[in-house]
Amino acid sequence: MDLHRQLLAANDPEIAAAITGEEQRQRDGIELIPSENYTYPEVLAALGTVLTNKYSEGYPGRRYYGGQHFTDRIEDIARERARALFRAEHANVQPLSGSAMNQAAYLACLQPGDTVLAMDLSHGGHLTHGAPVSHMGRLFNFVRYKTQHNRQGAIDYDGLMEMARETRPKLVLCGFSSYPRELDYAAFRRIADSVGALAMADIAHIGGLVAAGVLRNPLDDGFDIVTTTVHKSLRGPRAGLILCRQTLAAAIDASVFPGLQGGPHMHTIAATAVTLRKASEPxxxxxxxxxxxxxxxxxxxxxxxxxxxxxxxxxxxxxxxxxxxxxxxxxxxxxxxxxxxxxxxxxxxxxxxxxxxxxxxxxxxxxxxxxxxxxxxxxxxxxxxxxxxxxxxxxxxxxxxxxxxxxxxxxxxxxxxxxxxx
Ligand SMILES: Cc1ncc(COP(=O)(O)O)c(C=O)c1O
Structure with missing residues (x-):
């Protein structure tokens, strides 16, 4: 057992025992939850560091606290790696998790009451895509599209174009938590263009598969905003990333901080940087x-x-x-x-x-x-x-x-x- 775990076991045996129990559960069973993964030992190492002690509100070179020499370096590296891996013009690596990344993205480009086209929850969409129980569902007018059961779950893109003309969304959103098929991002882009809307993809589930180059990257089809979690197929710490066009960079950054969040979790951002480096390897x-x-x-x-x-x-x-x-x-x-x-x-x-x-x-x-x-x-x-x-x-x-x-x-x-x- 390493020194940190020995200290924990000596000082808080109840919590230490529960962590050991969870290790055993993960080791002895087969994990098939599609949003889970086992992260790298290097990521666990980065998470358990003194970076958790540090307040770094703001962005590299523009912080509200002193002592940012190393944290600026870490966040710059993480942003650069995210941009390179996903071929994005801009990356924000501060969202605390997937829900926060989507909230920040909506709040950057929508006004309360604006219309968003998004996939129906029972057809695979996520809670943050406007489910009535979510705060986002109350704040914006989400109009839901469905998949076609008799066509292997395909989306009716002509029907969606029609729906967009009728409802005039400001944002056309695609992405899912529970949809087993590939999306036609170029078709979504055309639909958004037809009504002057932004195109956003939440690739939280498939971020790792897009990074690996085995599924299509919506940014290659001209999407304005792409969000992904870091802890699912990407195999990193629990966090979110927002990737966007340079023209939206200032709005997205201001929406994450100070709009939605306070101090970024620098230990997580370091772990995200480690993950992104791993994801760029063959x-x-x-x-x-x-x-x-x-x-x-x-x-x-x-x-x-x-x-x-x-x-x-x-x-x-x-x-x-x-x-x-x-x-x-x-x-x-x-x-x-x-x-x-x-x-x-x-x-x-x-x-x-x-x-x-x-x-x-x-x-x-x-x-x-x-x-x-x-x-x-x-x-x-x-x-x-x-x-x-x-x-x-x-x-x-x-x-x-x-x-x-x-x-x-x-x-x-x-x-x-x-x-x-x-
Ligand atoms: C598509 C999608 N977006 C967003 C989220 C939210 O992520 P988190 O649970 O980290 O808030 C999830 C998580 O299940 C997801 O599947």
């Missing part, structure tokens, strides 16, 4: 390719076993299972059954779900975390088989115990980055 491109290959293998194995997938498959890292149609179980029950055998997934609404979000019809899974641990296509097929057995026999306690043991044994082959073996 090994990260291989990682991105494997995330996609694993998602294909998982989808094929599940479909082969008769499981119903929303849109019928996937183009990215995530899959949405209709567990009611496939197993007669709601998403909450399916999540609990899988938990029992050491597979972590999360319940999920399906398009126009007749059920409530806490007991929805589906389950969302993805491959970024399992791929980080070194799992490959054969492993995905094994995982699919465990899932299907458990979900077909949710009340067979002896079977679940046996599957849990198999999962635990399997996981020993795949060390957890940054955590010593048991």
């Amino acid at each position: 090994a990260f491109r291989d990682y991105g390719r494997q995330v996609l290959a694993n998602a294909q293998a998982l989808a094929q194995a599940l479909v082969g076993a008769g499981v119903s997938l929303v849109t019928g498959g996937t183009d990215n890292h995530l899959l949405v299972l209709n567990t009611i149609d496939s197993f007669g179980l709601d998403g909450r029950r399916a999540e609990t059954v899988l938990d029992e055998i050491g597979i972590t997934a999360n319940k999920q609404v399906v398009p126009d779900d007749p059920r409530l979000p806490l007991r929805p019809s589906g389950l969302r899974i993805g491959t970024p975390a399992a791929t980080t641990r070194g799992m490959r296509e054969d492993d995905m097929r094994a995982i699919a088989a465990w899932m299907v057995q458990a979900l077909r026999h949710p009340d067979d306690a002896a079977l679940l115990v046996r599957l849990a043991e198999e999962v635990r044994t399997f996981c020993r082959r795949f060390p957890l980055p940054g955590v010593a073996a048991a």
Whole structure:
């Protein structure tokens, strides 16, 4: 155990024990939540540093506190790496997380009451894309578009163009938390242009896959603003990034600070810089390719076993299972059954779900975390088989115990980055 952990264990054994327990949980189970990942040991090292002591309100060269020699350097490096990796004219690396990055972006370019076109929540959009329960949903007029169930979830871009003409949005937003297909960014750009709106993409889920060059970058199709979290497929600390045109740079920066946030988390920004460097290395491109290959293998194995997938498959890292149609179980029950055998997934609404979000019809899974641990296509097929057995026999306690043991044994082959073996 390192010195910091020894000190923690000696001084706060309750918290130290809970952290050790979480390490064990992560080591002994298979993580399929598509928005999670295992970060790098180097990122954990950067997070646990004295940078957490420092107030750095403002931006490099323009701070409200003294003593910024090293923090300015760190933020400059992080911004430069973000710009280079995503081919962006400007980057803001201060958003504390994904929700804050989207809020700052909206508040930079919209007035209260302005109209935004965004994907419906049950079709894959995110809470911050105007869900009625979110503050953003109350502040702006979100008009929701849907996906087409009978066309593998494709978006009807002609219909969307029509919707834009009728509703005159100031912002056309695309991006998702639970949509397994690729988007046509050029079509979104044309729709925004047709009504003089800005085009924004929230690539929170697929930021790592865009950085790896295995999915398309909306900035290459002329988007004005792109936001991404750093902690999902990008494998970094919990944080957000805003990438934008130079003409929007001042508005975006002012919106993040002082508009929305106070002091940036400099330990996180250092960890973000480390992540962005890793993401620019050739090994990260291989990682991105494997995330996609694993998602294909998982989808094929599940479909082969008769499981119903929303849109019928996937183009990215995530899959949405209709567990009611496939197993007669709601998403909450399916999540609990899988938990029992050491597979972590999360319940999920399906398009126009007749059920409530806490007991929805589906389950969302993805491959970024399992791929980080070194799992490959054969492993995905094994995982699919465990899932299907458990979900077909949710009340067979002896079977679940046996599957849990198999999962635990399997996981020993795949060390957890940054955590010593048991
Ligand atoms: C598309 C999308 N945007 C934004 C967010 C918000 O990120 P955070 O949970 O870090 O606030 C998420 C997280 O689930 C997301 O999936």
